[in-house]
Amino acid sequence: MRDKYISYVDKIQDFKGHTQGLKFPLEINGDKEIAWINISLREPHVAKVYFNVIRLYQKEKNIPIPTYGYNDTNFLPLEYNDTKSLLIEFIELYLKTVEEIKEIYADYLLQLFGIDIKNYWKGLEKKEIKDLVDISPFQIEIPCEYLGCEDEQFDWMDEEIKCSTVEKFGDLSGTTYYNKNRKDLKATFKRYQKAPGINRHEVTLQESWARDCMNSDSENIYQNIITSVHKVHRLWGLDFEGIKPRPINGSVLISQFSMGFGLSTDEIKTMIYGNVGEITSNRENQGIIRKLRNKGMIRKLEKDEGGKKGVYVWTEMVKLLRMSLNQYFLCPECLTRMQYDYENYCHYCSACKKVIRY
Numbered sequence: 001m002r003d004k005y006i007s008y009v010d011k012i013q014d015f016k017g018h019t020q021g022l023k024f025p026l027e028i029n030g031d032k033e034i035a036w037i038n039i040s041l042r043e044p045h046v047a048k049v050y051f052n053v054i055r056l057y058q059k060e061k062n063i064p065i066p067t068y069g070y071n072d073t074n075f076l077p078l079e080y081n082d083t084k085s086l087l088i089e090f091i092e093l094y095l096k097t098v099e100e101i102k103e104i105y106a107d108y109l110l111q112l113f114g115i116d117i118k119n120y121w122k123g124l125e126k127k128e129i130k131d132l133v134d135i136s137p138f139q140i141e142i143p144c145e146y147l148g149c150e151d152e153q154f155d156w157m158d159e160e161i162k163c164s165t166v167e168k169f170g171d172l173s174g175t176t177y178y179n180k181n182r183k184d185l186k187a188t189f190k191r192y193q194k195a196p197g198i199n200r201h202e203v204t205l206q207e208s209w210a211r212d213c214m215n216s217d218s219e220n221i222y223q224n225i226i227t228s229v230h231k232v233h234r235l236w237g238l239d240f241e242g243i244k245p246r247p248i249n250g251s252v253l254i255s256q257f258s259m260g261f262g263l264s265t266d267e268i269k270t271m272i273y274g275n276v277g278e279i280t281s282n283r284e285n286q287g288i289i290r291k292l293r294n295k296g297m298i299r300k301l302e303k304d305e306g307g308k309k310g311v312y313v314w315t316e317m318v319k320l321l322r323m324s325l326n327q328y329f330l331c332p333e334c335l336t337r338m339q340y341d342y343e344n345y346c347h348y349c350s351a352c353k354k355v356i357r358y
């Protein structure tokens, strides 16, 4: 069996420890594997399955895979902000996927090892696959997202949170691990910037905590998830309701993006606030065009969008940067949130009438 499927051989841990298994993709979206199953070659052939509910949701709802994530793309566009109905839909999709996996696992057992679980249990009352296959979550990740928010606005957490170490990465995602280093806590907590305008605070539940949360019906799972998030916050010395983004000045964000993208603050300002819809490449701007293309900030206009040779438009990521920056642009004189005037390409303060042109 191992030799027949040699390209699928992967490591797996079953009840007896480390061994080899066969790992097959279950679901693909675009060129990305979004769910897989790994079945142990050793009896009783337990399997480990991975799936990402957000990625399955993207596929099911035909939501285009975003192109503007800082590290990966498992997030939804900002307009998906009805948190209660989303969580209910995610739970239903989770439960549906779990049922499908039972059938898939039974099929693999039959095809790979000739084991028909229905026969296996002959004589017992249980007859349906869903009753014969037992599935239990090993680890679940619960994302709590703050929309229209940037990493900087939550940096106060680094000081206030109760944990043994804070580990922060210096890329655009600013991934921060708040480590507790306590084996009895079957949970971890981290925070990172998923994309411009999406700050994700991720609670991971492991082993018994994951099982206690998810082994139930949809209504209880809903309550359990909320309770688990609150519980983890309390353990980390935080109050969920008290987690509020700090107001931030647009110029702080501009310098942050400037460092993150390796562009000057003037280049960032021109991009965000400048009077430019399209850019046409010419002899002088080759350097900046190449730079913006590499950063995923401009793309060629397709033929069916009226594209011409050498004409570029801003990508979705720049539109998001604009949105999140405009939201936090505070007047340097009186600290009122400034409005952006798209006709005159300037920020103006409705309180003290200050105008900033670009």
Ligand SMILES: [Zn+2]
Binding pocket: 331, 332, 333, 334, 335, 336, 349, 350, 351, 352, 353, 354
């Ligand atoms: Zn003002």
